[in-house]
Amino acid sequence: MAKIKGNAVIGQSGGPTVVINQSLVGVIEAAQKREEIGKIYGARNGVLGMKEGNFIELQDLGHEELEALANTPSSALGTTRDKPDEQYCKEIFEVFRKNEIHYFFYIGGNDSASTAHILNDLSEKVDYDLRAIHIPKTIDNDLAVTDHCPGYGSAAKFVALALMGDNLDNAALPGVKIDIIMGRHTGWLTAAGMLARQGPDDGPHLIYVPEVPLPMSRFIEDVDRVYKAQGRCLVAVSEGITDEKGELWAKRAQTVMEQDAHGNVTLSGTGLLADLLISELRRAKPEIKRMRGDTFGYLQRCFPTVVSKVDAQEAYTVGREAVRYATDWAMDGSVAIRRLSESDAEYKMETFLTPLSSVAAKTKTMPKKFCQSPGVIEEAFLDYLRPLVGELPRCARLP
């Protein structure tokens, strides 16, 4: 494809992360250096701002401002859960035409890749020159093709630290503790709790993920077994766990349910799943005296200071590379990460571009080599995870 001269637009979509502004700044800094890109428009609230022409100009931001922005959690441009249909996209094109926008960068998850894909298809239909690049971002780590997703490493660090602290808390004041962690369809984030284990009796002792169905009877047996053996039990549970029929446990727990614009059931922002699990346990095992449940909720994705260095760097890199693919390569697609070394000490990555259709609306669940049996995450997962999270504090113990 030929190089296009024109303005660029950047949007952020879906749930914020602690490093999503790194990607934004990666795009801005790279685009500032390109002759073929004129103005750099930031769209307020993703496609919503694109449709309404609600832009802020970013091409003149200086290095210091950008650096401060990159280190600020959450989506500085605002975000959206809107998923454009054809009419919506036509309105966006009107705005693009009017503003001579020929570069479209969209930072988000698989819904955002879908949005980019639809816009890209439509641009071809109406013969409008548009480079459309999806920049991966999700704490869920559930995008297809890429080895892992920017945003995940830092959220995984939060989960690991939270469970490390909670394991010490539970060891000091024993009982059953259940922690609900984000993850609608996949257990990548919950499984990061593995990093909290430093000694043989450390929790989380059980880790339940959506990939492996969990009958309630099995949950109760598991907790009871650990409690009897260790006098305590710390449990990490994905919000999206299901029973043996694939029914969400969270769904049963909710009396009032809300759905977002994509037709998803709202799982976060409520403590009901933890409360359901506790009440089932209390009924089955009244002899266990102390039971508590926490839902980590939104703290997992935007907590200032809890940032993985590798994650922050990679989030910046995928933004920067997006501009290179759109300009030097004149390509459309989704930026993905390839791991060049399996070893922790030598961890290296490179980016590549994958077709938007290979990422759009697809979900990458944890493979069987990482999880097969309810409550258990395989050790092999740690080799995958460790370099993405980076170093964690060591906890001391009295003999």
Add this chain to the structure above:
Amino acid sequence: MAKIKGNAVIGQSGGPTVVINQSLVGVIEAAQKREEIGKIYGARNGVLGMKEGNFIELQDLGHEELEALANTPSSALGTTRDKPDEQYCKEIFEVFRKNEIHYFFYIGGNDSASTAHILNDLSEKVDYDLRAIHIPKTIDNDLAVTDHCPGYGSAAKFVALALMGDNLDNAALPGVKIDIIMGRHTGWLTAAGMLARQGPDDGPHLIYVPEVPLPMSRFIEDVDRVYKAQGRCLVAVSEGITDEKGELWAKRAQTVMEQDAHGNVTLSGTGLLADLLISELRRAKPEIKRMRGDTFGYLQRCFPTVVSKVDAQEAYTVGREAVRYATDWAMDGSVAIRRLSESDAEYKMETFLTPLSSVAAKTKTMPKKFCQSPGVIEEAFLDYLRPLVGELPRCARLP
């Protein structure tokens, strides 16, 4: 009082904090240097371990081990919520006699001060030489006499950072967000959310504390007013808020209630209060589309890496000073902190000893100068709080 030669026992009590082991190490390091103290026994699970003679010897721990221990969150000796009665204390004295224990250091909140007070009174009755020192520790910051409590500054830092991130999250994806924060009788910890505000439109926009009763109608009006003005609303709520009759809102939210050994209602470890507030709001203001509630839960008190430097230093200092009061001064009492300067830059403190009876079973609520009206914490509170938490990251904004 005369100096006593004998062994020492240290215990940790109540909820763990991220700096409680600093106090433990402060006691150990100071006691290791005292000729009049022989063995240093660590009691497993506080008074429970003292009653059962379940001790670990700490006098030979080296500097490196102690430093690692000091930097590890939660109570390394284990903790308890047991509150000894006379029979319980008699059993403790048997163990003390048998082990020649004449120095008793107990790290905890006002329940722990009570325990120390009871043991001290009983030791005088049975004419047993015992120096009893209470070492303050509570994230609730609710101990009488002392300016503030070790453990509070770090938990306040967690709350401030969590709300800072959640404010950015809520700004990016607007709606009503309710965050439930620990604090049974006092709002000190919840009020620390004030530090999350860096700009005029930053949340938390409303902060509700137990000191100021909150009718549900007022809550709904407040949230609606902020939402109408700003298109979003971030609310920080103490778990212990009450209605105008003094009834706990959390109590109404709970169908199953648990009580701990002190007769307290369990407020943490459940998401029910957030869910109640959301459902009341949803009923009254169905036009507000996005409402979420998180309960920070146990993450607030033991999160590794989120530590206030001043708090960690002071936690160590009160432990070290406890030994000085018990030996050089041959006194019983509770170690307290006096602030020597009101100014942030010049913050300085000193310790002093206050009678056990002045702290035991007493609760220091927030004074009227800090909170008078529902939802509002006065600016004056920030002068009190800032030096205890230390520096926080600055968040960047797009214009």
